[in-house]
Amino acid sequence: MSDRVLLDYGSGGKASQRLIREIFLKHLGNPGLNRLDDAALIEDLSGPLAVSTDTFTIFPLFFPGGDIGSLAVHGTVNDVAMLGAEPRYLSCAFLLEEGLDMQDLDRIAASMGRAAADCGVQVITGDTKVVPKGAADKMFINTTGIGMVIADPAPSGSRAEPGDAVLISGTMGDHGLAILTHRQGLKFETDIQSDSQALNSLTTRLIREVGDVHVLRDPTRGGLATTLNEIASQSGCEILLQEDQVPVRREVQGGCSFLGLDPLYLANEGKFICILPEDLASKALEVMRSHPAGRDAALIGYVREGQKGRVVLRTSLGGHRLLDMLEGEQLPRIC
């Protein structure tokens, strides 16, 4: 094997086979993937399924708290979990630029393998394309996840109802600020780490132990503010968000003040919003706080009739202002 990715590795010929065996099967292999057929055979899924797809373009490939490989597992696993499902299988498609460092590819595939094992999913089918130098920036990864829906009815962004409480599983803005500061080479007193992590074991516990969960959604691109706007719009209700209840790490708060950013609009990769009837909120918080991924969970707002599709922020000074959806791009290639 060359120490750089060559065009030959995407040809479908012998060189491709070597790459598949020596990198991908080594780190991601299992009896299904090892068959190397055009498609994977799944024999053990029943009932309603959840399917989600995501292409990861994050720059740089390695960042504090993760890399594109672990992120590509966590991101899709989390999207499947948000439908009240247990993620079981992933497809994984690599798009590589000619000349990519082979050691980087090996590290990233190894990281994907560990992340997949940690959250209980198998990579069952894949694809590798290599494009000539300059036609892509190093590496993009698409993962598509399949899971079994265990909630009935499944949570949906359209199921928030007046009287529901809005919970968040942890601190906001860690991923966005970690990528931004790392990219710019900024140093703060404390290193800011991405929160990239899988949420499926916690959402499964919530569904099994608390029951009637109306909405689960992870506030990734666009952050908490944009995601709450989507939910308010899909559900046709208003959401009141209490600013001083939203957990934000001190160092993230500091970094945001310094850079003029709002943590409510920064991307997260290991947190979720949970909306459910208010009388279930304390039970849900208890379950969340007993799990490593939900230690900093908090009740941050309520759903009410109000004006459809609107998110109102009650500021820490007691004022109210409209919290709008992000218009455009705050930070490209954040995920």
Added chain:
Amino acid sequence: MSDRVLLDYGSGGKASQRLIREIFLKHLGNPGLNRLDDAALIEDLSGPLAVSTDTFTIFPLFFPGGDIGSLAVHGTVNDVAMLGAEPRYLSCAFLLEEGLDMQDLDRIAASMGRAAADCGVQVITGDTKVVPKGAADKMFINTTGIGMVIADPAPSGSRAEPGDAVLISGTMGDHGLAILTHRQGLKFETDIQSDSQALNSLTTRLIREVGDVHVLRDPTRGGLATTLNEIASQSGCEILLQEDQVPVRREVQGGCSFLGLDPLYLANEGKFICILPEDLASKALEVMRSHPAGRDAALIGYVREGQKGRVVLRTSLGGHRLLDMLEGEQLPRIC
């Protein structure tokens, strides 16, 4: 909407929502996709499933006989069909370069919508990422397909057996030569078109009407020669291929002679290899030839004990030579 794709369209904010509504939902929408949740809910699949993923990087985006949109549907639908399955659902992830012509994106999404409708699949979930100008070449599309396996046992590259006949559904090399000549601006007397097409309705008929199909596989990258080598290797047997039985269009044969290419190594995007017991071959050929996608079907060889993993070509002059797997890249960005 701008007439160019802006970074904002990949932000997850309002601009993204506009792009999703005005391009993707317009052409690909259905009740499942229109819900816009993090994952899609599938309620009507049962039994074993087939899953396949592919990222399409073809250059140029539009070519004689198709475009990246229709190809991204056909390619994945065919891979699912090769497991003896009826493709039902696709996920679709767009990776766009900032500055891409919005009309091109609209045409490609429309072409995907038509292709999906024609072969009976629905796009149920999607993703859009926009990367800064120069970080990708115009557009890449990942599709992941899910289908219900109707063959029992499912066909597999590992099920070829001595005594089986090897059939091909039509002419070889059309796609590869069409892309190559179009890219180089070469003109021949007759225009060479890509064979990009969906094969699922024909493979379904084969399975239902002929039964015991051992192997189905589409000879895409690396062509017929490379794919037969994969099968010989997976099945641990030898395949004898009769050169003069392999259907090749006259104009493709001419173009290959002119350019010094071998049609057995050129990519196809609308053909498949079918391996099954010899006594079922004539029935299978009858079914194939009665279908528009199998009009030129032919019996091209046999599986025998021989030497494991080897493909032997009986040339039209009566000689024998080893037909090896493609080593490296014949033509980058062919699919």
